[in-house]
Amino acid sequence: MFASMMVCVLMLVLVHAPIKAVSNKTIYVPDNFPTIQDAINNAAPGSTIVVRDGVYRENIVIDIERNDLTVKSEHGPKNTIIANPSNESESYIIEILGDRIVFEGFKITNDKDVVAYGIKVVSSGTIIKSNIIEGLYINTAIILDNSRGVSIENNTLRETYHGIRIDRSTGCRIANNLIIGMEGNGLYFRHNNDYIVVEGNDISSCLGVGINIESLGSGKIVGNVIIGCQTGIKVGSPMNKIYLNNFVDNKRHVEIQMANTTWNSEPLDYIYDLKKFHGCLGNFWDDYKGVDANHDGVGDTPYKISEAQYDRYPLIELTKSYKIIFSTTSTTTTTPTSTTTPSTTPTTSTTSPPHTASTTPTTSPPITSTTTTTSPPPTGGLDVTIVVVLVIIFMIALIVFLKVRSRR
Numbered sequence: 001m002f003a004s005m006m007v008c009v010l011m012l013v014l015v016h017a018p019i020k021a022v023s024n025k026t027i028y029v030p031d032n033f034p035t036i037q038d039a040i041n042n043a044a045p046g047s048t049i050v051v052r053d054g055v056y057r058e059n060i061v062i063d064i065e066r067n068d069l070t071v072k073s074e075h076g077p078k079n080t081i082i083a084n085p086s087n088e089s090e091s092y093i094i095e096i097l098g099d100r101i102v103f104e105g106f107k108i109t110n111d112k113d114v115v116a117y118g119i120k121v122v123s124s125g126t127i128i129k130s131n132i133i134e135g136l137y138i139n140t141a142i143i144l145d146n147s148r149g150v151s152i153e154n155n156t157l158r159e160t161y162h163g164i165r166i167d168r169s170t171g172c173r174i175a176n177n178l179i180i181g182m183e184g185n186g187l188y189f190r191h192n193n194d195y196i197v198v199e200g201n202d203i204s205s206c207l208g209v210g211i212n213i214e215s216l217g218s219g220k221i222v223g224n225v226i227i228g229c230q231t232g233i234k235v236g237s238p239m240n241k242i243y244l245n246n247f248v249d250n251k252r253h254v255e256i257q258m259a260n261t262t263w264n265s266e267p268l269d270y271i272y273d274l275k276k277f278h279g280c281l282g283n284f285w286d287d288y289k290g291v292d293a294n295h296d297g298v299g300d301t302p303y304k305i306s307e308a309q310y311d312r313y314p315l316i317e318l319t320k321s322y323k324i325i326f327s328t329t330s331t332t333t334t335t336p337t338s339t340t341t342p343s344t345t346p347t348t349s350t351t352s353p354p355h356t357a358s359t360t361p362t363t364s365p366p367i368t369s370t371t372t373t374t375s376p377p378p379t380g381g382l383d384v385t386i387v388v389v390l391v392i393i394f395m396i397a398l399i400v401f402l403k404v405r406s407r408r
Contacts, residue, residue: 026050036060036071036082043069051106053079059086059093066098073105077132077156084110090139092120100125107132108141115139118160124148134158136183144169152177159183163203166216167191176200184208186229189216189237199223209234210250216240223319231255241265244319246284253285256306263303263311269325272297281322282313292316 025044029051033039037060039049045068052074060082062069073080084093093108093116101123108131110116118133118141129151133141138160144150147169156178157163163179165188166172179186179201186203189196193216201224203210210226211233213219221242226232232250233242238260247253264282271277277296282303290299303314315322 028052029056030054040066040069040071045069048072050074051080055081055083057083057085059084059091059095061092061095062098062101064097066101068100069098070102070104072102076105077107077130080105081107081109083108084112084116086116087112087114089114090116092117093138094119096121096123096126096128098126099123102127102129103131104128105130107134108138109133110135110137112137118142120145121150122146123150125150127151127153129153129155132156132158133160135160140165140188143167144172147172151175156180157182162186162188163206164188165190166193166196168193169196170194172196174198174201177202179203180205182206182208185210185212186226187211189213189219191215194218196220197222201225202227204228206230209255213237213240221245226250235261243282244315244322246318248284248286248318253287254305254309256309259306259308261309263305263309264313270297271323271325272321276325280313282311282315284315284318285311288314288316290314297322 026048027033027039027043027050029036029039029049031052033042035058036049036051036056037058040060040062043049043066048070050072062071082093084091091114093110094103096103096119103119103126108118115137116139118138119128119131120143121128122145124147126147127150128142133155134157136159140162141157141160142152142155142164144152144164144166145168148171150169150172152164153173153175154177157180159181161182162184163182163186164174164177165185166174167190170193174187174196176199181204184206185208186206187198187201187210189212191214196216196219198211198219199222203224204227206229208229209231210229211221211224213234214236216237217239219240221233221240223244225246225248227246227248227250229250230252232247232253234255234257235242236257238258241262243263243265264280267278267280269276269278270281273295275295279296279298281298285303288299288303290301290303292298293300297316299314299316302310302312304310
């Protein structure tokens with residue numbers, strides 16, 4: 001009886017042992033699978049798919065049941081290209097429906113004579129980073145739709161129609177991207193978005209709008225450079241905070257369609273011209289004509305945005321001249337590349353008081369941005385050793401069982 005139980009237990013262990021051996025592994029394309037799509041279809045959760053240098057002509061779909069995967073190039077976007085293979089108009093070159101996906105280090109192009117989209121994300125906790133997406137036949141480089149906690153960071157988007165479009169998404173982060181030469185909008189917020197941070201992006205030479213806010217609530221537009229666009233920022237949705245941005249050489253810096261936007265930070269500690277100050281900071285406007293009599297880096301008169309909207313604390317110099325001091329961590333961070341933004345709801349500026357007036361923030365729900373850190377998967381050597389040992393034990397137990405049975 002004991003030997004029989006032993007055999008059953010060992011058989012169960014052996015059945016499950018191979019499952020552990022194939023998960024959390026590194027898969028190489030084209031070594032293990034000829035295409036990126038084949039590798040995705042055969043990858044267990046936790047796997048890392050490394051794509052070697054080359055041109056891959058694929059439409060890639062990461063289905064809703066494919067979660068917790070990292071798909072990355074081996075040597076970066078200059079060496080690893082995903083090109084649209086489809087002759088059908090309006091196709092997606094990359095479509096990510098699974099959660100907690102890291103997609104990193106590819107160049108995405110469309111050389112077909114039809115319009116396509118770059119990356120569409122309908123996901124939670126996904127990270128899109130360090131990719132290059134370019135070409136006039138790409139309608140929109142990156143689309144977020146019904147997404148939560150997604151991070152789009154360190155991508156270069158060049159000369160597509162729109163850069164990044166966001167629909168029905170919340171708690172996302174758009175950070176440190178280079179967006180150049182869009183025919184339409186650099187960033188385009190539509191349809192019920194909330195709690196999204198836009199920080200550290202460089203948006204330039206857009207024939208439409210640098211940042212077009214049609215629908216965004218409790219968003220923070222912080223530390224961006226918007227330069228050489230037809231319109232720098234268009235505000236058609238209230239209750240957002242816009243501060244520490246540089247507006248330079250735009251034909252028109254701001255177009256206002258909705259009031260109740262705050263154009264400055266809450267009071268904070270900062271260093272300007274080697275001196276420490278405490279107060280609110282607004283944005284840099286290259287056409288601001290005011291003066292700074294007390295040399296705190298803030299203009300003495302407000303910058304007029306519209307009849308009801310003012311930047312009460314306009315910056316005298318570009319934001320690189322200011323360093324924000326975060327007392328909780330005792331660190332100093334240069335504002336254009338700051339990745340920390342205060343969690344406060346905006347206070348509306350409808351009059352034009354001098355910049356000595358204080359702003360009293362009220363606490364808002366925090367902006368949640370999910371960051372997934374993928375560790376290198378362990379090698380399968382230990383799992384193979386365990387399987388071999390278990391097989392030997394199983395054989396010994398089987399021999400003992402047969403001998404006991406023959407004696408009976």
